[in-house]
Amino acid sequence: MTAGLQYPFDLGSLPDAVIGGIGHAGGGLSRQLVDPAARISFAEVRDASLAQVDHSAFAAQTALRLWADTPPARRAQVLMALADLIASQADELTAVECVNVGKPLSQARRDVLRAAEYFRFYAGACDKLNGDTIPLGPDQTAMTLLQPVGVTAHILPWNYPISTLARGVAPALAAGATVVAKPSELTPLSTLMVAKLALEAGVPDGAFNAICGAGEVGEALAAHPNVAHVTFTGSTETGRRVMQAASGPVAGVTLELGGKSPVMVWPDADLDAAAEGVARGIFFNAGQVCAAGSRLLCHADIHDALVDRVVQRARAMTMGHGLTDPDLGPLISEAQFARVEGFVSRAMADGLTCATGGQRAHVPDCPQGLFYEPTVFTRVPETCDIAQVEVFGPVLITQTFETEEDALRLANGTPFGLVAGIYTADAGHAMRFARRVEAGQVFVNGFLQGGDTVPFGGVKHSGIGREKGVSGLRAYLAEKSIVLSHGELS
Numbered sequence: 187m188t189a190g191l192q193y194p195f196d197l198g199s200l201p202d203a204v205i206g207g208i209g210h211a212g213g214g215l216s217r218q219l220v221d222p223a224a225r226i227s228f229a230e231v232r233d234a235s236l237a238q239v240d241h242s243a244f245a246a247q248t249a250l251r252l253w254a255d256t257p258p259a260r261r262a263q264v265l266m267a268l269a270d271l272i273a274s275q276a277d278e279l280t281a282v283e284c285v286n287v288g289k290p291l292s293q294a295r296r297d298v299l300r301a302a303e304y305f306r307f308y309a310g311a312c313d314k315l316n317g318d319t320i321p322l323g324p325d326q327t328a329m330t331l332l333q334p335v336g337v338t339a340h341i342l343p344w345n346y347p348i349s350t351l352a353r354g355v356a357p358a359l360a361a362g363a364t365v366v367a368k369p370s371e372l373t374p375l376s377t378l379m380v381a382k383l384a385l386e387a388g389v390p391d392g393a394f395n396a397i398c399g400a401g402e403v404g405e406a407l408a409a410h411p412n413v414a415h416v417t418f419t420g421s422t423e424t425g426r427r428v429m430q431a432a433s434g435p436v437a438g439v440t441l442e443l444g445g446k447s448p449v450m451v452w453p454d455a456d457l458d459a460a461a462e463g464v465a466r467g468i469f470f471n472a473g474q475v476c477a478a479g480s481r482l483l484c485h486a487d488i489h490d491a492l493v494d495r496v497v498q499r500a501r502a503m504t505m506g507h508g509l510t511d512p513d514l515g516p517l518i519s520e521a522q523f524a525r526v527e528g529f530v531s532r533a534m535a536d537g538l539t540c541a542t543g544g545q546r547a548h549v550p551d552c553p554q555g556l557f558y559e560p561t562v563f564t565r566v567p568e569t570c571d572i573a574q575v576e577v578f579g580p581v582l583i584t585q586t587f588e589t590e591e592d593a594l595r596l597a598n599g600t601p602f603g604l605v606a607g608i609y610t611a612d613a614g615h616a617m618r619f620a621r622r623v624e625a626g627q628v629f630v631n632g633f634l635q636g637g638d639t640v641p642f643g644g645v646k647h648s649g650i651g652r653e654k655g656v657s658g659l660r661a662y663l664a665e666k667s668i669v670l671s672h673g674e675l676s
């Protein structure tokens with residue numbers, strides 16, 4: 187691997203893969219990693235060959251017995267040590283994530299510290315994985331054991347590389363399962379760095395493997411006969427392919443897919459707080475967030491007043507290289523940029539009103555950068571593409587409603603069901619909405635608040651299963667029932 191000298195990290199000794207506790211050169215294609223703000227290659231990583239996919243799944247299977255049988259308190263110590271190592275390397279990991287993804291520095295740092303926290307949280311769960319007893323009368327005893335599910339595959343996206351890695355790997359290791367992680371071809375560095383730190387922390391050789399590559403590597407991994415569970419974060423379309431691949435080994439799946447999440451605002455809400463939450467909820471990470479609040483549903487009476495406030499905030503946002511810690515960094519890739527541009531130009535061609543943005547942003551210090559202006563389209567008809575499909579960029583649409591029924595129908599009117607928000611002073615109103623909206627999580631008078639101990643996941647086309655919190659352990663545990671017939675005391 188080669189690294190540009192101008193960046194505040196040294197990738198010199200980073201391997202292309204960590205398999206069976208050893209760093210390997212990749213056996214496949216070589217890829218340049220691009221800083222999307224500067225548009226220059228700063229590192230090179232080689233994909234794993236299909237033989238290395240097989241090798242990693244074999245290494246994870248081989249390590250399974252040892253890690254599963256490691257006393258829970260020892261597993262907890264190891265995961266805690268890994269959390270400490272991630273925190274101690276936070277400066278370098280932050281810089282890597284910032285340059286590779288294009289993230290503002292403070293957002294990248296938050297992701298790194300969240301990764302450490304995931305390992306800390308799940309370390310605390312290792313020795314609390316109790317089973318049950320089931321009453322069967324006096325002559326039989328039934329109990330359940332929660333055992334590690336086996337080898338788990340983690341196929342990761344490019345928008346939150348280190349935090350999605352930790353969100354799946356930490357509960358899997360806590361459960362005693364073993365791991366093969368496959369980061370996005372665009373953002374593999376933090377996964378490789380954490381896999382190396384895991385060895386230093388005492389994770390046994392083969393219990394945490396990392397391999398690089400694109401779709402064919404991910405698909406081969408998901409279809410591997412050794413794999414018992416696949417955790418995937420990405421698009422709905424790729425999620426379907428992963429599910430199909432995982433049907434070969436009849437593996438379980440956790441799919442965290444896209445969204446088109448509504449944020450609803452009522453006239454009794456604090457409009458300044460709502461505008462702040464709405465702007466942050468869509469423009470954070472340049473809108474490249476599965477849970478972005480991309481549809482603002484406004485009561486008709488306050489639409490213009492609220493949109494003015496959101497537009498003011500959008501126009502005040504700074505853009506620049508992530509290392510300068512602006513409000514918005516660039517989009518990750520030319521493909522993602524073209525996707526966003528495509529949605530916007532189709533919306534313009536359809537005659538939709540663009541209240542702000544709607545074009546490439548020119549950042550003097552990064553003239554080649556893939557920056558896009560925070561964009562707001564107002565009063566968008568429900569049937570428009572941009573009201574139904576995930577853009578995954580800094581593009582907000584607004585719609586208006588008059589009644590509660592109307593609002594709910596709009597909120598539930600897409601194929602997605604990831605998150606939903608409501609701003610209102612009426613708790614009853616908020617609760618009626620929370621119960622009937624089709625979403626995995628609902629935020630009242632805030633958006634995406636609550637942190638990483640709260641279960642997270644989607645319904646409808648937004649996915650299957652839950653990550654984060656205690657619920658995040660379930661996918662990695664197989665429940666075994668044992669029934670003992672012992673007769674009655676005579």
Ligand code: NDP
Nearest residue numbers: 342343369370371400401404405420421424443444476578
């Ligand atoms: P994908 O959903 O295609 O990729 C996500 C991960 O899956 C990556 O690691 C990718 O590898 C891998 N992958 C791709 N194809 C397969 C396959 N057939 N089997 C197994 N794994 C596979 O996202 P993209 O990067 O292509 O982005 C496209 C769109 O997806 C975005 O515009 C956005 O709308 C959405 N997206 C949603 C995310 C979310 O958080 N829900 C995150 C990222 C994207 P590789 O990237 O190396 O090809």
